[in-house]
Amino acid sequence: MTQTPAPLSRPQMAARLARDIPQGWYVNLGIGIPTMVADHMAPDREVIFHSENGLLGMGPAPAADAIDPWLINAGKQHVTLLPGGSYFHQADSFAIIRGGHLDLCVLGAFEVAQNGDVANWATSANDSAPAVGGAMDLSAGARNLWVLMEHTTKDGQPKLVTTCSYPLTALGVVSRVYTNLAVIDVTPRGFVLVEKIDGLSLESLAARTGAPIHLPA
Amino acid sequence: MIDKRVASVAEALVGVADGATVLVGGFGAVGQPNALIEGLIEQGATDLTIVANNAGTGRVGLARLMELGRVRKIICSFPRSAGSVVFEELFRAGRLELEIVPQGTLAERLRAAGAGVPAFFTPTGVGTLLAAGKEERTIQGRRCILEQALHGDVALVEAWRADRWGNLVYRSSGRNFNPVMATAATLTVAQTQHLAELGELDPDAIVTPGIFVNRVVHIPYGDPAS
DSSP: OOOOOOOOOOHHHHHHHTTOOTTTTTEEEEESGGGGGGGGGGGSOOOOEEETEEEEEEEEOGGGGGGOOOOOOOOSSSSSEEEEEEEHHHHHHHHHTTOOOHHHHHHOSEEEETSOOOEEEEEEOOOOOOOOOHHHHHHHHOEEEEOOOOOOOOSSSSSSSSOOOOOOOBBSSSEEOOOOEEEEEEEETTTEEEEEEOOOOHHHHHHBBSSSSEEEO | OOOOSSSSSHHHHTTOOOOOOOEEOOOOTBBBHHHHHHHHHHOOOOOOOOOOOOOTTSSTHHHHHHTTTTTEEEESBBOOTTTHHHHHHHHHHTTTEEOOOOHHHHHHHHHHHHHHHOOOETTTTTSSSGGOOOOOEEETTTTEEEEEEOOOEEEEEEEEEEEETTOOEEEGOOHHHHHHHHSSSSEEEEEEEEEOOOHHHHHHHHBGGGGGGGGGEOOOOSOOOO
16 A cells, blocks of 8 residues: 655645746736745746736735735735836736737636636536636636646546536636646647656556546657 | 816716616726715616626625616626625526626727727637627637627716816726726716816826716725725
């Protein structure tokens, strides 16, 4: 009986993804674990964060005694604006998104399919009150779409699947998935393993994944 | 002399009719025209279609207007948020129509209305539930759906500073939907935290030129709730 290695914590997942963001990229972070990516960027690497409600150059959360009530992010949390930052209205903010100007968007998801489909906004076709926000715009518009999520649901069901069962957010847009177990590219061949956590066997990873995982060619 | 300033919220909302489509600025509590929403509750218009990013929280403002049964339909991108209790009650009871629109499509539909573009094609939403019933076409190799301009009878916006010509300046993330909505309605009403003399606002800094604004009411209500 081999011991199951400990999956990455959420901050570790965010830190792992942050390592792969090149200097100079313009990046939008979705609500949830993706928001934590900003806290793990190396201080010597300049990356500019965008927020849907009309900010570029978004900085970290302010100290409790330095909150500006007029300055929030898309998750409606108080944030700061870095020197060089700017404000703009919703149509310009989504021109940035939809016009293909963002280098990267990092989203959370319920499911990612091996063809790059993503489902992250509604849990059924008759969701009592679905809320889509900017997820469909970001998925369709960002130059790179990476998903940051747990590898399986709380009850162990795979979130990397052959075909999404939840309502889709966008078709064929995800290029990479970072989970608490592995980093996986989405390619024309399907899922291709980039790396897995130490001590986790390929068989064990495959057992937690709902579609074949290929090794790099 | 052109003077778009009015003395009261009641005066600012004269003529808002039953059945009107009302665009409401703001993102969360920031940049939301609270006094005008309260005024709309007093004013009495009913059977309204509300266009806003969110569907109100608690039992005040937009949520109160909905609870009073004055809203027939809401068009928004993110109705469900912490504290959106009234929306959830009414929606579950089938007493409120909901049209969910991706946030960028919402902004662009408003922008199109303001710019005289009747409809446009976009890849956002292709192949999803939100594409149902919409014309699809492949343009430059990409699947797109047709989205219609979204025009308001009335827009309620909040500015940081305004002058008597209706020129508007916003504060920080309070800008959000306000400038886009200001362009997209027949009657645009701005509540402003501060009034400026004509010529006092830097022309390089004016975000909404006064041509888009019909009425200005001075409401120094202070910081948004957090």
